[in-house]
Amino acid sequence: MAAKLRVGIVGAGMAGLTVAKSLAKVADVTIFEKSKGVGGRMATRRIGDVAFDHGAQYFTVRDEEFGNLVNEACSIGLVKPWMGDVVSLAEGNPVRRVFPSSTRYVAVPSMTALPKWISAGLDIRLGLRVDEIIGEPARWHIRAGDVLEGPFDWIIVTAPAAQTAALLPSMFAHHQIINNVRMHACFTLMITRDANTIVPFSGAHVSDPIIGWIAFNQTKPGRTGPASVVVNANSAWADSNIDLPVDIVHAEMMIGLQRFMRIELAEAKTTVLHKWRYADVETPAREPFLWDKQTQLAACGDWCIAGRVEAAYMSGLSLAKALKGVSAVGN
Ligand SMILES: Cc1cc2nc3c(=O)[nH]c(=O)nc-3n(C[C@H](O)[C@H](O)[C@H](O)COP(=O)(O)OP(=O)(O)OC[C@H]3O[C@@H](n4cnc5c(N)ncnc54)[C@H](O)[C@@H]3O)c2cc1C
Structure with missing residues (x-):
């Protein structure tokens, strides 16, 4: 043999x-x-009571073979559709609902659950x-x-x-x-707020020089804890500013965020910034x-x-x- x-x-x-x-x-x-765990950019960051999806926000299915995996994971409750309202935001323009061409899925209770499940039984040196x-x-x-x-x-x-x-x-x-x-960089800002914060949408694609995406993490299935916001930077802005000191990026993103949401620094209970040198693919x-x-x-x-x-x-x-x-x- x-x-x-x-x-x-x-x-x-x-x-x-x-x-x-x-x-x-x-x-x-x-x-x-x-890293200390599996999943790479399907990442989860625990801050206090909140597990933030600070990498991939959700995933969609086009290929049948990936669909088979997602269906199997759905059948055991490990993956669920994220049915929340996803909108399009641009300063001064009306809010428009974005209808996906296919269902948005997330792993439960956080994004890393899917890679963790796949990793069972494999020989992995972390x-x-x-x-x-x-x-x-x-x-x-x-x-x-x-x-x-x-x-x-x-x-x-x-x-x-x-x-x-x-x-x-x-x-x-x-x-x-x-x-x-060619790959784009990204900065991800994670913010926790009081439980009674009003949630205007679940996720938003943002047209702005600094901000690219905003999501209320707790609107995804299986998430617990207080209101939590994930904010991704605009890709081009992140590419140009990837070596800026983190506190400056943090401040710029908080200012940018005010154009779409009123979050005063004092009102936010915690804010943490993550820098992704390689996040999205520009030229595959x-x-x-x-x-x-x-x-x-x-x-x-x-x-x-x-x-x-x-x-x-x-x-x-x-x-x-x-x-x-x-x-x-x-x-
Ligand atoms: C902020 C953000 C938002 C995103 N949003 C979405 C989304 O909404 N929908 C979607 O479908 N996708 C999204 N993505 C993209 C998605 O996360 C990636 O396409 C996918 O996870 C990439 O998987 P991968 O295995 O190719 O790479 P990775 O996940 O990057 O895995 C590579 C692994 O290699 C490890 N590694 C690197 N160098 C070494 C070394 N020298 N030695 C040992 N280990 C090493 C890394 O630690 C990592 O675990 C997003 C990504 C980011 C960062």
Whole structure:
């Protein structure tokens, strides 16, 4: 019997977990994740009594295969439709309701619940930031500080594009494609308020030089605790200001927010700012995944297709299918 393919994966976001889960029966898979938990940009931040979704706000379904996953998660109550009013806001213009072309879903009780569920049973080394991939095809090693892990037949990197390019050895055939990918930054402001705050809408796409999105986190199913607001910066503004000191960004966003909601700093019980250097995808790779059979290195992630949870899932799934073909012929 041919030995199982040994696969090392960098990143436990939606793409990395999907490829790992899909390969688990046919390969020995190890995931390395620099954070303390799984989920990547499907992120939850607990502040006091509130679990904020400070990364992905919701997801939609276009592809049948992602739909199957979402249906299964819905059947056990792990994912639910978010039926709240989502509106469009621009200063001085009337508020318009935005009707989605497909249902908006969220994981329950917070966004990380979905990646946590997918991660069950997988071999994941948390808190290990991969610094380097060294070795040669079929004998790759991962170095994370003083830790050396391997050998692996294949290594898959699922970090945002620029970080993936920095990790993959120069012999990887598709560096040029990754270098053409462009991602937007984002700042996310998380605010808790009194429980009796009036909620004018559930979510709002905002047309403004500084603010891009506002959501009342507690309007999503299964969320508890006091009123909580998530505010995302306008992408272009975040790109231009990504290296500004956090307190200046925080102040600018609070001023910008006043154009759409009256939240005095004194009225907000807590405000916390999170900086995403890579959040959304501006120019994708336009390939579902990248792999190089000569070097046995591969990459996947939302940036291959689009800045959406579903795209990360589909990228991981497509790469796993391709690698199953390799493992079926015994490499
Ligand atoms: C503010 C914000 C709002 C969003 N809103 C939406 C939305 O409403 N709807 C939607 O569909 N999508 C949304 N998205 C996008 C969505 O979150 C992403 O498309 C998706 O989660 C990307 O998954 P991924 O696995 O490709 O990448 P990631 O989730 O980024 O996973 C990559 C993982 O690699 C890890 N990693 C990186 N470098 C290393 C290293 N050297 N060593 C070890 N680990 C490493 C990271 O810690 C991370 O866990 C939003 C994103 C953000 C940031």
